[in-house]
Amino acid sequence: MRAAPRARRPFTGWHMTIILVAFFVVVMSVNIFMAVSAVSTFGGTVVDNSYVASQKFNGWLDAARRQQKMGWRRAIALDDARHVRVTLTDQADQPVSAGIITGRAIHPLGRAPEVKLSFQGMGHGVYRARQPLPAGRWQVRVTLAGHGDTQHIQKEVD
Template identity: 45%
Template sequence: MSHPQARKPFRFTGWHFTFILVAFFGVVIAVNVYMATLASGTFSGVVVENSYVASQDYNRWLDEAAREKALGWHASVTRMVDGRVQVRMSGSEKAPLPAKARLSGEAWHPLGQEADRAVSFRQQADGSYVSFDPLPAGRWRLRLRLDGDGHVWRGQEVL
């Protein structure tokens, strides 16, 4: 007759605890390295070239932004079938849009996957503006500037 061997009870030892700690911190470090790699690959890190010089212009920028906001102008941006950009501007009763104004812009890809590019517009008979060149497919941010009758308006739109 054979006797079943008695099982040893499980003992949690220092080696078990060491393995759990190493595994836990290994996962944390691996995830942090992965996230840091993604972050550094998609953000240039430059907001302004020289923060001291930018601080000298800060109050002027605030004054310009207040004047632009007081105009009450707004832009509506759409991509046409051929990839060109159409911008429709709307004025306000206090400050109607000038009949002849020049619209210019800069398109930039939020993640830096495409190079920034200048966008030139031509005013159409209906008052809208259409870009000369198409923009590649994808998500773009447009910084727009409208100059006319001594007024300057700046806006930023997502396309």
């Protein structure tokens, strides 16, 4: 003998309310997650004026090609005391003297004031900033002037 089929519960307004609330909770959760991810990972403005940047683009490409021809290997890092270290070597891993090195550290979200960096030679192609960086993530931009050319290095450090 077969059991009698169970009666179906009717679809009521409460069911629709639960479905709508669940849907909007999911949508709002995803939106909040995406907004928090975007704010925490985006470093800020790439360029202030894209038209002006486009006019300078070919000059930037030429400067990059000149830098590449020199064959310098450049590295930026933080030491344990949070001083910026710049290491310069040539293609044969021999130290390079850079002439004048200047730099600045910019907080990616503009929450801290810009820090001007001055460097001192430590020998063997290593240059160390005289002042340490405050804690946090920083965009370090270093300018090397010497050997008849100017080079720019940029790296984000944390």
